Amino acid sequence: MIGWALTLLVPSAAWALAHAVASPTAARPPFAVCGAAGFLAPAALLRWCGRPFPEQLLGWVVSVVAWAGAFVIRDGQVFVAFGLVGAVWGLALGLKSLRVTAPLSPREGKPKPQFTPTSERRREPEKAGFSVELRCPTCGAALAVPVYHRMARCEFCASVHVVSGGSDTLVVVIPDAVKDEASLKAAVAKHLGHLHYLKLYDQRVRPLIPESGFEADETGQGLAMPAQRRTPALVNAVEAEVARAAEAFAARIAPRLALRAWRRFLSPYWHRFGTLYQAAFGRDDQDLKRMEFAVATIEGSVAASGAPLPAMGKLSYLRALRPLQGAPEAAIPALPVEVGAEEIDRRVQQLGRRSVELPVKAIAIHATLVPEVVALVYRPWHLADVELDGERFELLVDGGAAAVEGEAPEFDFASRPLDDLQGEAPALVPSRCPECGADLPFAPDAEAHLCRNCYRLVTMRGSRWRTLPYLHEEPEEGHWLVPFWRFPLRLRTATGELIVDLPHLTDGIDGTFDQIGDRPQVQQDLLVPAFRTRVSKAGVRLYRILWPLVQGRAREFARERLSPARPPKRVVDMTLSAAEARVFAGVYLALAFSHRDLARAQVKNVRERFLLGALEGEPAPVYLSLSQEVIGPFAGLFGRARVAALADLEGRSPGHV
Ligand SMILES: [Zn+2]
Ligand SMILES: [Zn+2]
Known part of the structure; x- marks a missing residue:
């Protein structure tokens, strides 16, 4: 016994x-x-x-x-x-x-816990850009309008509106999801539960995972076998159990969390969104000298305060940001703006000197960023001093994601009330022609709208409508109307010379007029596309096809409005402003040069006469009638390019932007 x-x-x-x-x-x-x-x-x-x-x-x-x-x-x-x-x-x-x-070097493909830490979760979204919350004037619903859109359709009442007003610098705030003590504690409990999960994962799940590559190399097949016999089903089951245990842990500790102190503040970040225009002189793969250009839409952000806080990362993980004026978050004290937005420009310039998208080995590149949206984005933070069973945690909580970012940095976050709120918030106004009252066609990217009832060209400037005079060709049967900006060709070179005649630019780029001789300059026009394309390379292909059609022949323009009696088959939306078209013209002119022009061109001359040249003179909008055969195949190309985050283009982690 x-x-x-x-x-x-x-x-x-x-x-x-x-x-x-x-x-x-x-x-x-x-x-x-x-x-x-x-x-x-x-x-x-x-x-x-x-x-x-x-x-x-x-x-x-x-x-x-x-x-x-x-x-x-x-x-x-x-x-x-x-x-x-x-x-x-x-x-x-x-x-x-x-x-x-054993001290292992981190290996690729190593299984990761299901839960991802807050910072990684935030890096997931692929789309860049952010939306602003604006009220539908018809039904009052809050709409998330992408910050670069000029029109919005209400998803609740189907009404269509135009974005009006808004100051040059958009001042917005990320909605604070941590509104009360309960939501703060919930975030902390979730964080502690996550830490618990990671601990359990290391103890119970990681040992089950075969690490065959290492074992086969280091200790032979024999040792790899026992590990590999563990089926993924077992690993999954244990992992699920661990996740359940961590959740239960978080639920268990939540009521025992005591909030000893809590401070909230906003921190400012600069955000820029715009288009980068690059022109390059270089050699192609057959070693021929060529002039090329590329267009990219990019965004980037930098911290505007010197406080040790995480970088902004991408903003698109949030549904919408709010104009700070009138937002409940405006009552939260904020860190002062200490740093300018120039850092973004500096980095864009640096990026612009690289020839990522250009099909030539560049000898000289010139790049210009046209900022479209300059925003000051306030981001809510919480400093939480929490006690759990005698143990104290001082944590920094990200209000936008309602998630603990990490331990609170040792820093005096000196914030003060935002009393002088700068910046006027944009608003939505009904999308009706200011002249005839007809509904305008829905075109969110449109810079100006061609009313399909009275054929006036109208545009919103600040918070007022303006009617723009325009020129046009008579639309031929089955033709499309395509918008351009007609500039008088007045290219001021870096040395102060004025070129008004295109062959003087192209033939003269190698320093001699060997093709045109001493023919005097004759004032010419330059027709610059007034529409964006979604893909730079396909866009350049289209511009190349259009160049001889548009630039190579004299065209007759009518001054009076288009007649509703003879409507064009289709109208391409005007999506490029006159100011931006001026910059675009500087790179678009690259199409004018032939191999012969460039064969003996030297970089100094190319720089002075072309890359650093500036187009003067006032442009006017014109609509060209182009055949369906030419323009039709590119119908899907009109619109805005996918936005790329500056950090991604730089090849860094978005967390650093
Ligand atoms: Zn509505
Ligand atoms: Zn009208």
């Missing part, structure tokens, strides 16, 4: 003892100790190492048989045989611990 009692007592007591003293952070025993402990009390060892319960139970059964050999049937061979089973088990665990604690 005593034999039986001892047989059951020894492994059970050891198991219970291990359960009582094991802590999640306990280190694994050394390799030899694993063997000895496996021999004597495998269940205890398994518990100590945080193995799943069924495994521990099996260890206990093995151990009971071994001790029964010693105490009940008194057969040393049984004791040793089953003890050795436990010992081998223990040694296998010890090996695993050797492997886990």
Whole structure:
């Protein structure tokens, strides 16, 4: 009887003892100790190492048989045989611990916990840009309008509106999702639950995951096998159990969290959104000199305060930002703006000197960013001093995501009330022609709208409508009307010379007029596309096709409005402003140069006469009638390019922008 009692007592007591003293952070025993402990009390060892319960139970059964050999049937061979089973088990665990604690270099493809830390979660969205929350004037609903859109359709009442007003610098705030003590505590509990999850994951899930590449190389196939026998199903099951345990942990501690102190503040970030125009002189893959250009839409942000806070990252993970004026967040004190937005320009300029998108090996590049949106974005933060069962946590909580960012930096976040709120918020106004009252066609990117009822060209300047006079060709049957800006060609070179005649620019680029001789300059016009294209390379292809059609022949323009009696088949929206078209013209002129012009061109001359030249003179909008065959295949190309984050283009992590 005593034999039986001892047989059951020894492994059970050891198991219970291990359960009582094991802590999640306990280190694994050394390799030899694993063997000895496996021999004597495998269940205890398994518990100590945080193995799943069924495994521990099996260890206990093995151990009971071994001790029964010693105490009940008194057969040393049984004791040793089953003890050795436990010992081998223990040694296998010890090996695993050797492997886990060995200093490994991080390897690609290493399995990651399901939960991702806050900072990683925030980097996920691919889309850049952000939306601003504006009220629908018809039904009052809050609409998320992409910041570069000029029109919006209400998703609730289907009314269509034009974005009006708004100051040069848009002042917006990320809505604070941490509104009260309960939501702050919930964020903290979630964070502590996540830390708990990571701990459990390292203990229970990671040891189950085969790390075959390492083992096969370092210790041979034999050792890789036991690890690989663990099925993914087991890994998934344990991981799910760990996630449940972490959730339960977070729920358990939530009521015990005590908030000792809580401070909220806003921190400012500069945000820029615009188009980068690049022109380059270089050699193509056949070593011929060429002039090329590329157009890219980019955005970037930098912190406007010197406080040690995380970078902005991408803003598109939020539904919409609010104009600060009138937002509830305007009452939160803010850190002062200490840094200008020039840092973004500097980095864009740096980026612009690289020829990422250009199909030439560049000898000289000139790049200009036309900012479209300059925004000061305020981001809500919370400093939370929290106590859990006597342990204190000082945490920085991101109000936008309602998630703990990390430990609170040791810094005096001196904030003060935002009393002089600068910047006028944009608003939505009904999308009706100011002249005839007809509904304007829906074109969110449109810079100016051609009313399809009265054929006036109208545009919103600030918060007022303006009617623009325009020229046009008579639309031929089946033709499209395509908008251009007609500039008088007045290119001021870096040396102050004025070029008004295109061949004087192109033939003269190599320093001699060997093609045109001493023919005097004749004032010419330059027709610059007044529409954007979604893809730079396809866009350049279209511009190249259009160049000889548009530039190479004299065209007759009518001054009076188009007649509603002869409507064009289709009208391409005007999506490029006159100011931006002036910059675009500087790179678009690259199309004028032939191989012959450039064959003997030297970089100094190219720089002075072209890359650094500036187009003077006032442009006027004109509509050209172009055939369906030419323009039709490019119908899907009109519109705005996908926005790229500056950080991505720089090849850095978005977290740094
Ligand atoms: Zn509405
Ligand atoms: Zn009208």
